[in-house]
Each structure stands twice: as structure tokens, then as C-alpha cells.
Amino acid sequence: MATDSYHALTKAPAKGAPIIFAFHGTGGNEHQFFDLAQQILPDAGVVSPRGDVSEFGAARFFRRTGEGVYDMDDLAQRTEAMAAFIKAQAASAPTSPIYGFGYSNGANILASVAMSYPDLFDRIGLLHPLIPWAPEPVPALSGTRVLITAGQHDPICPWPESQRLIDWFGAQGAQVTTEVHEGGHDLRQQEVLALQTLLTAP
Template sequence: MSYFAARTEGREGAPLLFTFHGTGGDETQFHGLGGQLFPGAHVVSPRGDVSEMGHARYFRRTGEGIYNMEDLARRTEAMATFIETETAQTRADRVIGLGYSNGANILASVAFARPDLVDDLILMHPLIPWSPDPVPGLAGRRVLITAGRQDPICPAPLTEALAGFLSAQGAAVEMIWHPGGHEIRQDELTAIQGFLGSGA
């Protein structure tokens, strides 16, 4: 499985950073930001191949917060294969995933299915409205979750439940909250920079 993607080649031996857009975004939404957040990294930004009324997504849903779980499983497998292939081509020793909203959700789903693929996960405003099965392979993985306390799309209790689940699997979880909603704020970007730098 392949995706239309933006790619920037980094320095030899540099980490590989995947960025995943939100609903209605595309491969350009965070591609440039990825290079700014981690200068010198290889950056790969796939475009979601599902259209929801013309808006690109990574998997289908039947309503706000109601996922087509069969489609999610298929597309999670496809994305895992894509990540594995891109990683092999760059031969990167460290793989980082950054996703926002729908992009955070596909990234989290990949981590549940194939925890070996991504070392550091940055989940911006994720929404995981189901209870994942235990994933012992997440032990030792670094995860940063950023969210808004008043986010109408990703309710704070579900964000906290996701953080609790990841911590219970042995992941090293950091959480950054802002008082607003679904928008991305500067303090989130500052936290991401610090997170990326601390894992170097």
C-alpha cells in the first residue's frame, strides 16, 4: 500500500519524522512544520486516501466520534506497511510520528497494532472512543499528548483515558493542556520542540 506523500530527505543517520494531517488537511499541513521542529530529519507526510464530502481523512467514520472499525483496521494495516517501507528506505534508527486530530487517531491505531514501528509519538488532539486491548509492546515508547480542555471534538475525559491506557502499557507519557478547544496553540508547538529535543 502506498500513499501520495510529501517527502524531504534529511541528513544521513537522521531520524525519520512522519506527519499526519487532520480531516480536510493534506500532506502539506504539517510537512514544513516537521522540518522546522526537527531540522535535518527525514520528513514524510502521507495524504489520507479517504474522502469525506471532499475532505481527506485516513479512515472512514459514520458520524462525529463514531468510527467504522472495520475500515479503521484495514487502513491501520495499510499505514503500518507504509511506515515500515519508508523506514526501511531511509534506514533511520529513530522513527517519530506526529499527528493532529484524525492524523493522531491513525497514528495511535498503528501504535496499538504495531508498537514496534514508531519510537516517539506526538498525538495532538486525539480521539480514541474505544477501549484498546493491552499492548505490552508500547513499554518504553515516548508519547506526548496535547489537547484543549474545552475541545468539543475530543472530550477531555477521553483524552485522559487514552493517557491512562498508554501509561498502563509502560509508555512514558507527557500531557500538555491548553484552556481552549480543538485549535493548535503555540504552547503545544513549544512542548513538541522540547519533547523532540529530549529524545535526541
């Protein structure tokens, strides 16, 4: 899989600095989090791909048939494609740690990749993810730093699903931190600060 298999904004890392993969939400694009990643870690490389699925003109990373109803075959295919893209991008800086974060649909593709390829990422930030299936155990995620953020009244990512995902990552032995607010699907400043802590912690 070539490094140009997705349209993406990219920036090379300084020597030894991590590469941050940033995944936008539905209707976003490669610009949504590119600057944020640079602001959090100025020396880091950044790879911010654009989802290659169009839902009524809104970019996404995989298809769905309704709110919270995923096309699981399509998700499986696009998980493989994204994992190959990540590996190809990471090969350009083989000594760099690999970090990733995503919001909403971007968090979902990132989570799916991490579940299938648990050795790809050293740190993972999932901002308002929705994983509406029961993942198989992935013990290789043990020790991975994972941030999960959520809104307790999120109409798109219901809180019980968020709690279930938090518990699942904990059961794999991941180092899980959370940031939960009383609101909905909105991304709040405390979530960005939690992401900053995840990405900059020694």
C-alpha cells in the same frame, strides 16, 4: 506495500537523523505539517502522507459514520495499509529512528498504528486524539516516548476521553508527557513547543 501507496511529501534524512512521519487532520493535506517538521528538526527526514478517504471532499485517513463514530472495519484495514507504508518508507533509512506526530484524525491513525505495531515508532506525538474504544493492553509500548495534547473544552475530543487515553498509555509503561489547555480543538503554541521538545530531546 510500495512507498507510493499514499500521495506524500517526502524528504530524505541526513545520515543517522530520524524520519518524522507527519499526519494531517480532517480536511488537511500533506502540506499541513511538512514545513513544521522540517523547522523542528532540519536534518530529519519527513514523510507527510495525504489521507486517502474523502469525507465530503475533506481528506481523512479512515471512514467514520458520525462525529466520534468510527467505521472500525475500515479503520482496521487502513491501519494495516498505513503500517505497511511506514515500514516501506523506513526501509530506505534503516538506521534512522522513527518519530511520528499527528493532529486530530492524523493523531487517531497514528495511535491506531502504534497500538497494532508498537515497535514501529520511537516517539509519538498525538495532538488532540480521540480513541473512542477501549484498547487492549500493549505492553510493548513500554518505554516509548508519547506526547498527548488536548483542550479541556474540546467539542470533538471530549476531555474524559483524552484523560482515558493518557491513563492507557501510562498503564502500558510509555513515557507520557502532556500539554493541556483550557480551549477547544484549536492547536496552540504551547502544544507545538511540547512537540518540539518531544522530537528534539536527547
